Amino acid sequence: MTKLQRNKVELPISSVYSALETNSLKEVFIESARLIRADIIETTQTNLLDTLTELIKEIPPEKVLSSIERGNTEWDAWLQANTTTWNPTLGSKNIQHAEQATVGLTYCDHALAESGTVVLLNENNKGRSVSLLPEIHVVLIPTNSIIPRLQKSMTMLSERIKQGKPIPTCINFITGPSNSADIESYLVVGVHGPLRTIYVIIDEET
């Protein structure tokens, strides 16, 4: 296809970059996440499983749905003991699991500091429903996956297209719990999607 002539306007720079001169990506991310009513838990790689065990201790494994694959024996054992796993061979039964689950547990591909957003690329069978149907969405966010803003996610997608690589059939930019202001402009948190969103931020250790 022919390339069209275009006089692109030079892209303006978001103020998130000035915030990042004095604060870390993690600090800016947390500040944005608080604004959109996400609950925040900070932990470390070492303490992660303990943190999660504590978080879901009152919820039976069949009510915790996860679609995380880490290829790590300790993780796999924990998932086996504490959660129900999104299992493609079970077909639409997974959706029923998701619908009845209290918690959906996901691992984000990256996160956006400017808006407190987590990005989930739904490929390799992660399941669209896991972050959508349960009442609580718990999403794991490694500190090193936080990037400044939407622009970089979009550039990454453009790059994939230019290299002729397919992109996932579904990509979700999720920012806090679902909400609506359709009744008298009053903000209701929790409508069709999760009623609560918990961000578990994982510091890498040196």
Next chain:
Amino acid sequence: MPLKIKSGPFKQRLAFELNNDFMRKAVSSAQDGLGVRRDIATDQLGEWEKWREAGQEIRQHTVNNLAHYLEQFSEQATKSGAHVFFAKDDVEATNYIKQIAERKNAKKIVKSKSMVTEEIGLNAALESIGCEVVETDLGEYILQLDDHDPPSHVVVPALHKKKEQIRDVFVEKLNYKKSADPEELAKHARYTLREKFLEADLGITGCNFGVAESGSICLVTNEGNARLVTTIPKTQITVMGMERLVPTFEDLDVMVSLLTRASVGQRITSYVTLLTGPKKQEEVDGPEELHVVIVDNGRSKILGTDFQEILQCIRCGACLNVCPVYRHIGGHAYGSIYPGPVGAVLTPLLDGYEDHKELPYASTLCGACTDVCPVKIPLHSLLLKHRQKIVETEGKAPISERLMMKAFGFGASTNSVYTGGSKMAAVSLKILLKNKQSISNGPGLLKEWTNSRDFPTPKQSRFRDWMKEREGTKND
């Protein structure tokens, strides 16, 4: 055409809405609230004017090269496994969608919010072949339950409704037993609609943006219903106005950044969802079949005309949120599913002047809409262009205005007629004086003024005479 929501003369609609105190209060408080939030969000982003310029360039470039990008979009979408259908009008679009529903034997349909499906009258078309169509956006759901009350805002469709009215509708239609608290109402809708999602055969969405380089559909939402519509049913149909494209993902960043801030003052909405093709075979959820219906319905006729810039619109509703006329008359008075400044420009273009010739006059031309538009559409200039066209080429100016203009033309044609006429005006207006202070019940055209405020007392003498006299005294 389903674009039209109210019948009866414009003035009658106005009189009705002006007496709706709750609606007027709701609209002004929503305008104020959204305005503050928009200002905070745009300030926070920084360099808002530059962002607007970038948005304008993207949309102008796309609309100028629409055929190219439509071709690219449909090629890429097809490659990803979607079926793309171009519909020249509402009939073609609804017939195609009805055929899919029939082929899939789909009886239960869930829908997320979409203005273009309202424009083509999709729900009625599907109901005519025995489908149950459920609107799942909370605002649209409320309106649908309330015997298809039309939307009054492009983003907040049930803005004109009181929570008590909504409770009454829920009590009547859903056997609801709780209070008018928005939290309780929303929760009830959540549980009622969850059932509908789980049993639906077909999901229908609108489209905020189509990305030409990948054939992706971008949905910008807060409630999560559009995600459910595109996750559970086996078949998905997305209906897109033909102008809703951006060339690349990098352009999409700018447009989403502008849209969520201009529209509801959010840095980003709860969900921005990018969908490319149907689900892969090994994936569990998502539609097996995806159709994208691209709707012209009068849009291509706007290309190349004085009004082309209206096709830049991204339906953010920011112009409604600042318009002083919308503030007072609300959405329904416009008589179109597209109200406010954008509706006053777009409706006559899509549906003709005949039924909508008053809309370009429902504006003070203050230009607030133009100032706030995130893609810099010169809305108030387009309204003026409409007026010009209505008077000059369509010959549809109101008779009283035509007579008045003729009379003025005659009166101003020679010096003697003008002098005599303006002297007489002061005298004749005096007859109408109620209490020697002001005129409150004028005849003919003057009535339009005196309906809502008094007309000031004419002066005893004309300015010219006063000036002449004063000059005379000075020279003495």
